Amino acid sequence: MELDYALQEVGSLSEGGYDGIVLVSEGGKEPGIPTELSSVIKKAEQVDADLHDSGAVLGVELPAKRLVYAPTGKITGDYHDVRQFGDAAKKGILRVLKSGAKSPLIVLVDNKRFERTRLVTLLGALEGLYMNLQWREDRPEKSPKVKALGVWSDDPKGLPALIQLAGALETGRVLARDIGGPDPERMSPINVEKAVRGAFPANSGIALDVVSDEAILNKEYPLYSAVNRAASVIDRHKGRIIYLTYTGSAPTQTLLIVGKGVTYDTGGADIKAGGIMAGMCRDKCGAAAVAGFMKILSILKPKHLKVIGAMSMVRNSVGENCYVSDEMIMSRAGKRVRVGNTDAEGRMIMADVLCRMKELALGEKNPQIFTIATLTGHALRTVGEGYTIAMDNGPARKAQTAAKLATAGEVIGDIIDISRVRREDYETHRGKAEGEDVVQATNLPSAQAKRGHQAPSAFLILASGLEEHGLESAKPLLYTHLDIAASCGEVPKDATGAPVLALSTAYLDL
Ligand SMILES: [Zn+2]
Incomplete structure (x- = not known):
């Protein structure tokens, strides 16, 4: 393409x-x-x-x-x-x-x-x-x-290279908008897989691995599968997790990026009532950004990078098979997670994939893990339209990941603000009952909760087992969460493709 x-x-x-x-x-x-x-x-x-x-x-x-x-x-x-x-x-x-x-x-x-x-x-x-x-x-x-x-x-001398670069960046953004923008039927999980297969043919330099077998999803991605349960009874709405891997010719750093791909968010049993469901086809823009970034890699082919992307595609449906609050689910990382609100599905569908990225990262050179997600209404309330929010874990903060990304975003006009994950965020999500490791969500919608966009980072760190890879651990892992709920482009405007430009500027030596 x-x-x-x-x-x-x-x-x-x-x-x-x-x-x-x-x-x-x-x-x-x-x-x-x-x-x-x-x-x-x-x-x-x-x-x-x-x-x-x-x-x-x-x-x-x-x-x-x-x-x-x-x-x-x-x-x-x-x-x-x-x-x-x-x-x-x-x-x-x-x-x-x-x-x-x-x-x-x-x-x-x-x-x-x-x-x-x-x-x-x-x-x-x-x-x-x-x-x-x-x-x-x-x-x-x-x-x-x-x-x-x-x-x-x-600057006529620099023009050919400028045109080539802008063309590559825009091609990536087009793919991100094409996946992130459409309605929930046009870009159902199955159709997203088709779009990705079309965008990355065998000679693209991107290796694809699609996990759609329900037995495997249930076993390896239990939190994801809880959300997928309601949708999986309808063939055309069945979920899948799409892995895309790019390996440069001499990689010195590996990025591992998980994108939230909720093709439609009804809220589930905690249904989005009162007119707040419209526009939720954009809840897949994190996964769409992953595809867009991989597209840019496939064109510009940077030597020094390896990137493993994951698009966690699912529809948060409501129906007789849907997951509900109070369910206790064992995450891939072995954490007992109590569901608190089915509308907090984004963190559910990313935590196990994030856990797999954690496992992979331990074998990679200089790894940096990301999640990209339209995660919280609170992000929009906090920064207003057009801004991505970045949050580092301890090791990523030490390496200044969010700060570097914000600087890159400023250069290319894909703006990123920084928030910090604090003790209260961990307290909110630590288990409250005996034997309970993690609480998925409080009962308030994120837009009304205190620290509504920061706290989910703590959930992702706890439920994926990344907490064991903090600053004081033997094997610290860098992890940065990007909430793009405010920057993805709201219906009826076009999807934006954020934060593909900021990521490209930060990691591709443009
Ligand atoms: Zn939701």
């Missing part, structure tokens, strides 16, 4: 073949802006005092004839970040299409405030060209939005 439109290098704005130029800029100030464009902006400034906030469609003396000026607005180093450029580019590309252009061209200029302005600008434009999977499938005649996007840069 590649992008279904071309990215074309443009050497000169006098080239024909384009009918709309998009310029993203902070007030027309960047020295790299071609004079044919800056002169037009200067003229427009004289008749529009709001030009640098609201932008404009302007005439230009170039073959394209049309310029969409997409301003970033006023930027301050105090609190703005490079997303000013990505957001403006997305708006700009949508505006140029609305203006009637069929063959747009984007102009990339450096802005000294940020490290990767050109890349983020281009990625923003590509985001605007994305068409969601079901729309594409139902209206193939409308897809793709353009046959090609022309790209001009004030």
